Amino acid sequence: MKALIATLALCAATTAGAQHMHGAPAPASFVASSDKPFAALMNDAMAIMDRDMAAAPMNGEPGHDFVTMMMPHHQGAIDMAKAVLLNTQDPELRNLALGIIAEQQNEINVMRAWLARHPSSTRSQHEHH
Incomplete structure (x- = not known):
């Protein structure tokens, strides 16, 4: 599990770094707008997702770290789905999105509720006592 989390963090950091090298920094938040071409919307969604995954507050507890990284990953999927909704009339793709x-x-x-029930400091408090 630690290897999976480390791999996800490395991928997010690497992709975010590559995005930064090839273009402007990620926008503060995703805005699905027909003023931008589809490719730009997808790049924005990926850059934001990668940045937020790399910045996820990790504490070494696998469940916590998984959830904090998956939330921006899922948000990235939502943002990409919004981008495709602006750019297709294909009924199958629209239903999928x-x-x-x-x-x-x-x-x-569900993940936010889990975090509320499992405070991030729980494991570190038990390890220090």
């Missing part, structure tokens, strides 16, 4: 938005948002809500 709408399903992604609903399911990923639900999972983010």
